[in-house]
Amino acid sequence: MAKIVVINGNPSLTSRLQAVIEYLEKILSDSGIEVSRIDVAKLPPEDLIHTKFESEPIVKANGLLAEADAVIVASPVYKASYTGVLKTFLDLVPQKGFAGKITLPLFIGGSMAHLLAIDYALKPVLSALGARYILGGVYTVDSQVVRKEDGGMEIAEELKLRLNAALEELVSETRLRSEMKQQNNQLKL
Numbered sequence: 001m002a003k004i005v006v007i008n009g010n011p012s013l014t015s016r017l018q019a020v021i022e023y024l025e026k027i028l029s030d031s032g033i034e035v036s037r038i039d040v041a042k043l044p045p046e047d048l049i050h051t052k053f054e055s056e057p058i059v060k061a062n063g064l065l066a067e068a069d070a071v072i073v074a075s076p077v078y079k080a081s082y083t084g085v086l087k088t089f090l091d092l093v094p095q096k097g098f099a100g101k102i103t104l105p106l107f108i109g110g111s112m113a114h115l116l117a118i119d120y121a122l123k124p125v126l127s128a129l130g131a132r133y134i135l136g137g138v139y140t141v142d143s144q145v146v147r148k149e150d151g152g153m154e155i156a157e158e159l160k161l162r163l164n165a166a167l168e169e170l171v172s173e174t175r176l177r178s179e180m181k182q183q184n185n186q187l188k189l
Contacts, residue, residue, distance in 0.1 A: 002174045004028055005068040006037045009075035009086025013041055016145035017076055017108045019153035020163070024072065024106075027167055033174075036064045040089040048088035058092050065093065070102040070174040073122065077109035081121040090125055099130030102173045104166055105137035108145070115139050133173065138166045 006025065010017045021037070028035045038061045040048070047055035065071065075082035103126055105118045118137040126134055144156040155163075 001032065001034050002069045002171070002178055003034045003036070003067055004070045004072065004170070004174065005064050006035065006072045006074060007065070007086070007089065008037060008039045008041070009073065009083045009089065011041050011083060011085045013039060015076065015108075016142055016147075016153060017074055017106075019145050019155060020106065020108065020140065020159075021072075021074055023155055023160070024163060024167060027164070028171070031171060033171065036068070038064055038089070040085050043089065048085075048092070051088075051092060053092055061089070062093060062097065065097055068101060069178055070104070070170055071098065072104045072106055072170070073126065074106040075108075075122070077107050077114040077117050080114050081117055082107070087125075090129065093129055096130035098126055099132070100177075101131065102133045102135065102170055102177060103131045104135045104170045106166075107137065107139045108142065109139065110142055112139075112141060133177075135166065135169055135173070138162055 006021055008017070008021055012018070025035050025037070043057050043061060044055065046052070047058050052058060073086070075086045078084070105122050105126075107118050107122075109117070118139055123134055140159050144159040146154045146156075148154055
């Protein structure tokens with residue numbers, strides 16, 4: 001079974017991005033994918049700020065990342081880039097922590113003005129961490145995830161279509177790479 005980990009780089013756990021992540025997780029789980037999440041905001045702030053690589057929560061989070069076949073990196077856009085919270089965690093990921101993993105960036109911002117933040121801010125860092133299979137990503141704006149009066153969130157149909165297409169590509173690529181690994185392992189025997 002393929003394993004996908006979601007790295008949630010949002011300092012808030014009740015945001016529009018949270019609703020999008022939950023939508024993705026449900027689709028993946030319903031497809032038979034094992035999904036884990038690293039909510040960076042739940043990691044000990046002192047461990048993040050003081051780069052405590054040996055911290056038990058950091059080791060556990062990096063273990064989830066190491067076991068994953070694919071990674072979704074999610075963040076709101078702050079000051080034309082991903083959050084500092086996400087950066088503090090990425091600084092604690094081992095040097096080749098993304099090697100061999102399919103990676104899907106997911107950003108949400110107030111406007112389309114920061115659409116290229118995925119390409120110019122996040123992708124170079126992921127590449128430095130060994131990511132070589134970085135999908136195009138999904139950028140959305142706040143207006144595509146509406147807060148309802150009952151406290152829930154409603155995701156625009158257009159956004160759902162783009163998310164579904166991105167997940168289809170992510171799952172397809174992940175399964176393909178998994179099959180290739182299995183074949184290589186059989187050849188080694």
